[in-house]
Amino acid sequence: MKAGLVTSVTMHAALLGFGLFSLSAPRAFEVADVEALPVDIIPIESMTQVQEGDKKAALSEKPAPTPTKRPEPVENAQNTGDNDVDLKTPPTPEPRNREVEKTAEPPPAPKPTPKPEPKPEPEQQQAAAEPTPVPATEVRPEPQPKQEVKPDPAPEETVVAEAPEATESVALPNSAPVPQSRPQPPKASTAKAPERKDADKPAQKTASKPKSQNSDELFDEVAALLNKDKASGGGAKRSQEQASLGGSRSTPGEKLSQSEMDALRGQIQRCWNVPAGALDAENLKVSVQMKLDPSGNIEGSPRIIAGGNGTMVERAAAESARRAVLQCAPYNLPAAKYDTWSEVIVHFDPSDMF
Amino acid sequence: MESVTLAAPGGELSIWALFWQAGWVVKLVMIGLLVASVWTWAIIVDKLIAYARMRTALNRFEKTFWSGQSLEELYRALSERKTTGMGSIFVAAMREWKKSFEKGARSPIGLQTRIDKAMDLALTREMERLESRLGFLASIGSAAPFIGLFGTVVGIMTSFQAIAGSKSTNLAVVAPGIAEALLATAIGLLAAIPAVIAYNKLSSDAGKLAGRMEGFADEFSTILSRQIDEKVAAKAA
Numbered sequence: 001m002k003a004g005l006v007t008s009v010t011m012h013a014a015l016l017g018f019g020l021f022s023l024s025a026p027r028a029f030e031v032a033d034v035e036a037l038p039v040d041i042i043p044i045e046s047m048t049q050v051q052e053g054d055k056k057a058a059l060s061e062k063p064a065p066t067p068t069k070r071p072e073p074v075e076n077a078q079n080t081g082d083n084d085v086d087l088k089t090p091p092t093p094e095p096r097n098r099e100v101e102k103t104a105e106p107p108p109a110p111k112p113t114p115k116p117e118p119k120p121e122p123e124q125q126q127a128a129a130e131p132t133p134v135p136a137t138e139v140r141p142e143p144q145p146k147q148e149v150k151p152d153p154a155p156e157e158t159v160v161a162e163a164p165e166a167t168e169s170v171a172l173p174n175s176a177p178v179p180q181s182r183p184q185p186p187k188a189s190t191a192k193a194p195e196r197k198d199a200d201k202p203a204q205k206t207a208s209k210p211k212s213q214n215s216d217e218l219f220d221e222v223a224a225l226l227n228k229d230k231a232s233g234g235g236a237k238r239s240q241e242q243a244s245l246g247g248s249r250s251t252p253g254e255k256l257s258q259s260e261m262d263a264l265r266g267q268i269q270r271c272w273n274v275p276a277g278a279l280d281a282e283n284l285k286v287s288v289q290m291k292l293d294p295s296g297n298i299e300g301s302p303r304i305i306a307g308g309n310g311t312m313v314e315r316a317a318a319e320s321a322r323r324a325v326l327q328c329a330p331y332n333l334p335a336a337k338y339d340t341w342s343e344v345i346v347h348f349d350p351s352d353m354f
Numbered sequence: 355m356e357s358v359t360l361a362a363p364g365g366e367l368s369i370w371a372l373f374w375q376a377g378w379v380v381k382l383v384m385i386g387l388l389v390a391s392v393w394t395w396a397i398i399v400d401k402l403i404a405y406a407r408m409r410t411a412l413n414r415f416e417k418t419f420w421s422g423q424s425l426e427e428l429y430r431a432l433s434e435r436k437t438t439g440m441g442s443i444f445v446a447a448m449r450e451w452k453k454s455f456e457k458g459a460r461s462p463i464g465l466q467t468r469i470d471k472a473m474d475l476a477l478t479r480e481m482e483r484l485e486s487r488l489g490f491l492a493s494i495g496s497a498a499p500f501i502g503l504f505g506t507v508v509g510i511m512t513s514f515q516a517i518a519g520s521k522s523t524n525l526a527v528v529a530p531g532i533a534e535a536l537l538a539t540a541i542g543l544l545a546a547i548p549a550v551i552a553y554n555k556l557s558s559d560a561g562k563l564a565g566r567m568e569g570f571a572d573e574f575s576t577i578l579s580r581q582i583d584e585k586v587a588a589k590a591a
Binding site for chain 2: 001003005023
């Protein structure tokens with residue numbers, strides 16, 4: 001027995017010792033390093049709502065409205081609104097006006113006055129030179145020094161570039177009207193002046209009315225007026241991308257959600273006193289149509305559009321339905337979806353009630 | 355965006371650490387099972403050695419017995435030293451035979467029954483020695499898993515109570531307590547499995563040895579009864 005006990009004890013001791021050193025803590029499982037996937041719970045309405053887009057465009061992932069088009073000026077426009085004379089040459093001052101408006105500051109005002117004077121001269125000379133090509137080379141060196149003078153204000157270069165083109169195209173019919181068009185640039189500069197006067201006039205008026213007001217307030221009012229002028233040009237939404245499928249405007253959801261429907265149903269159900277006879281009768285279905293205003297009140301009187309035509313019981317049921325609709329009158333519905341519930345048809349079915 | 359990182363389990367999870375983290379009931383169960391395992395293996399080793407010795411002793415005795423040596427000489431040789439197995443059966447039978455004939459036996463039938471009884475007694479004594487402590491193996495084999503399970507249940511109970519206190523159901527909190535509790539069942543099974551296997555093998559071995567000794571006893575009994583008949587006939591003649 002002793003031998004057995006000794007062997008057993010040594011064996012166990014050896015095994016335990018081995019276990020203590022070799023069977024250490026099991027290695028922890030390697031958890032795959034997966035990025036956590038965020039899951040958002042969003043109401044179904046936000047998915048079903050109509051995005052602004054093009055009705056005929058293909059479905060695309062990113063909603064985009066129809067790209068805005070910038071109205072481009074018609075080239076070689078014949079009719080010039082402010083002109084006294086119907087000219088065939090395109091009025092050059094107009095683009096100059098717009099560009100100047102952007103920079104629109106009082107300082108450039110003195111500069112344009114010297115410019116118009118040199119311009120007509122080379123153009124007239126060019127126009128005169130065109131019939132006789134030989135002197136043209138003699139004339140050309142003259143505008144070059146002028147170009148060197150011009151670079152100070154940016155718009156002048158464009159004017160110079162346009163001017164020869166215009167003269168080339170116009171040169172063919174007649175040279176007579178051309179000089180008449182040249183004096184217009186000063187008119188254009190004067191045309192700017194009336195605009196400034198428009199802006200100035202309200203400022204002057206406001207200045208004259210309350211003299212006690214600060215000059216800062218005046219500036220604000222002027223700025224507000226100027227801002228209005230600029231805002232008239234652009235659209236509210238801009239998009240450079242291809243239009244995606246969508247409606248003409250965004251709506252915040254097509255239908256009332258299920259819970260909103262349930263709320264409406266419950267509200268009407270509470271007000272509905274089912275006539276005693278209606279409980280037994282089958283097919284006593286009544287449909288009531290009502291118009292609601294944005295605050296949830298009934299406009300006019302609800303109309304019974306189905307049922308309630310036959311027996312006394314049916315008529316009583318229809319009346320009770322109408323009373324129920326009237327009694328619950330201010331309906332609490334989401335204002336954003338007013339389009340969907342401006343007209344509501346309620347179906348009353350007594351057999352579902354109990 | 356918030357990403358969840360799995361926290362590493364707080365405690366160490368080596369077997370030694372698990373043992374020390376356990377509650378005292380579980381510790382007691384584990385220690386008891388360990389002692390039982392030690393004792394089981396002691397019995398197994400002891401029995402294997404004893405049975406091997408017994409088998410060789412039986413073989414040697416059978417060889418000498420059937421070698422044609424006279425029974426008197428064999429008895430003289432065996433009675434001087436301590437005998438086991440068939441030897442002790444032979445010695446017991448011969449002692450009874452000698453006593454009866456030296457004092458002059460009156461009835462051969464009584465002598466026969468006396469010799470048989472002496473041999474039976476010697477046989478049962480031998481068997482008792484062979485099968486001693488096998489019962490412990492059997493009981494360890496059946497009870498150790500339950501004892502281990504008891505430790506596990508207690509451990510899991512206490513660990514669940516601790517979890518309820520910590521108010522966290524994170525697996526990292528739950529796991530160490532359960533692992534530590536399951537260690538008790540593991541030790542129980544570790545003790546029980548060898549005990550069951552050894553019990554089955556040793557009891558069948560003991561049965562085989564007992565069968566051989568019983569066979570020898572029967573054979574020797576017939577030899578002795580023949581001798582008695584011859585002696586009675588010689589006396590009568």
